[in-house]
Amino acid sequence: MFSPDQENHPSKAPVKYGELIVLGYNGSLPNGDRGRRKSRFALFKRPKANGVKPSTVHIACTPQAAKAISNKDQHSISYTLSRAQTVVVEYTHDSNTDMFQVFFFFPQIGRSTESPIDFVVTDTVPGSQSNSDTQSVQSTISRFACRIICERNPPFTARIYAAGFDSSKNIFLGEKAAKWKTSDGQMDGLTTNGVLVMHPRNGFTEDSKPGIWREISVCGNVFSLRETRSAQQRGKMVEIETNQLQDGSLIDLCGATLLWRTAEGLSHTPTVKHLEALRQEINAARPQCPVGFNTLAFPSMKRKDVVDEKQPWVYLNCGHVHGYHNWGNKEERDGKDRECPMCRSVGPYVPLWLGCEAGFYVDAGPPTHAFSPCGHVCSEKTTAYWSQIPLPHGTHTFHAACPFCAHQLAGEQGYIRLIFQGPLD
Secondary structure, eight states, rough: OOHHHHHHHHOOOOOOEEEEETTTTTSTTTTOTTTOOOOOOEOOOSSSOOOOEEEEEEEOOOOOHHHHOOOOTTTTEEEETTTEEEEEEEEEEEEEEEEEEEEOOBBBBBBBBOTTTEEEOOOTTTTHHHHHHGOSOOOSSSSEEEEEEEETTTTTEEEEESSOOHHHHHHHEOOSSOEETTTOOOEEESSSSSSEEOOOOOOOSTTOOOOOOOEEEEEEEEOOOOTTTSSSSOOBBBOOOOOOOOTTTTOOOOEEEEEEEEEEHTTSSOOOHHHHHHHHHHTTTOOTTTTOOOOOOOOOOTTTTTTTTTTTTEEETTTTEEOOOOTTTOSSSSSSSSEOOOEEEEEEEEEEEEEGGGGGGOOOOOOOOOTTTOOOEOOOOHHHTTOOOOOOTTTTTOOOOOOTTBBBBOOOEEEEEOOOOOOOO
């Protein structure tokens, strides 16, 4: 996303609008970030504005409408009302905005190499560790999912719109798509899978509370949710809310959920170096396994997916931290539940992993709590925040999930406080 001029003159700090971070990945994609497929995307001010804004409206199959659709230099949105009637809205260049497009890529259907694409996201499968694990569970079609328009001048406001322009610079809403004429005579519509947005209350801080999920239209209007994800009947318009993204806004594309962090918000977020310092601080305290009396240590962030022999493990029902051992592993149990030797509570016994994606943290507190049942460790307030966020799942259900792996949370709270045993000497 850097221009050649910015790369040759690093002293000229580019203006960053913000970053999109894909939920379910702990700092990078399973097989590494490549090109336009990453776990996080930075949006920088472009060397030249490429934003567009609506202009002329053409009704039915007039020559002007046909010309707008076929002209690759002319952005347009086509609303098919019936076989005999189509409304085409032409878009003109907007020198005050930059446009970024997110493409949802389903590996078996569609391509992700078209030039209008800025970022490519795929279905997020909870806990997937490799591309072989990544089988689609929600979405079955590749599509230009949404576009984000950023103001080129302060305060660099970012707004989200459903759908994106294809390689012919067109957006097509077919007969089955929900569409309508607004009170001021303009056209608007919803995409088949829908683009949902949730703005947190009190920003993205340790005092944040979940907001209400809304649907964003092609023209950026805000609506209550449809009965099901692809229902033709739209929800009620929410006029007091806007499509302006805030620090911590969540964007759901039906298969992947993105977190929007503003440049200002990221400046107050713990860095990877800070998280590494916290890891070293925990390890320096030399926590011990109460059974084997061996010293435990969190592995380096580069080995965040490989179980180490010194890896801390936790009993999820009580929070007691141990090293890996076979104590309490009775044959009559299914192998998942174990008895804690400290308090005799029976429950899952899992390895602990540090949450390495700093953008998910709401504060810079020490990693004292872990999500259940996945075992990702972060600060208390970060676990408390994400445990109360209902994330869209499938076509009409919601559940809280770990932001680092997308596993649905379990237990009374969805997270536990970790109880470490210090060294005996």
